[in-house]
Amino acid sequence: MSIGRDGVTGLILLAISLFLLFKSFQLPSLPIVPVGPGFYPAIVLSFMAAGSALLVLQDLMKHRQAAAAAAADTPPRNYRLVVIAFAIVGAYVVLLPLLGFRLATLLFVGALQAALGRPRTARQWTVLAAIALGTTILSYFIFERYLLVLLPRGAWTGF
Incomplete structure (x- = not known):
């Protein structure tokens, strides 16, 4: 199964977001404030990881469909x-x-x-x-x- 540019980009972004998400959990928590400094970055990075994973899946499915329709002609680029x-x-x-x-x-x-x-x-x-x-x-x-x-x-x- 092949992976395209979108899939590679998704994998890179997934790795970056998971690494930073792990680091956000290591931020020190403040005893006075119930929400620590890593709370909002963790939310954003979780969404980024999910979006990146969806990009990889979308790219894999696109390549699977493209392989099935390889005989079809593609329109010329404009x-x-x-x-x-x-x-x-x-x-x-x-x-x-x-x-x-x-x-x-x-x-x-x-x-x-x-x-x-x-x-x-x-x-x-x-x-x-x-x-x-x-x-x-x-x-x-x-x-x-x-x-x-x-x-x-x-x-x-x-x-």
């Missing part, structure tokens, strides 16, 4: 789409301070959606615009209004 996506992200980074968060994010989400799956009908374009607008509004209200994070205003728009 490097052009990767370059386009990086260009869109780069444009977003450049436009963010110029247009502001709301307008730049609206354009970014819409452009990335269109690049990933070009809409063919008016209904698909409407759905794309609604998703881009909804994502922008939702993220604005969550971060700016609820979490009180100051989002960039545009130098060109003031918006």
Whole structure:
């Protein structure tokens, strides 16, 4: 049975998390405080170990399925789409301070959606615009209004 990159990564992370988990139990406990300094690291490292083990299992199952379907052709890699996506992200980074968060994010989400799956009908374009607008509004209200994070205003728009 073969193991891939994800499985190797999972094994490395599992070893690291188990080693650190063992070390967290060796931290001295404080007599006054019922929860010692190793309590929260032990929780986080336990979740990390469990996630790492799941990654290894997932990789093993993926390779087992891939071996069974070895005769099936794989689709060609689309490097052009990767370059386009990086260009869109780069444009977003450049436009963010110029247009502001709301307008730049609206354009970014819409452009990335269109690049990933070009809409063919008016209904698909409407759905794309609604998703881009909804994502922008939702993220604005969550971060700016609820979490009180100051989002960039545009130098060109003031918006």
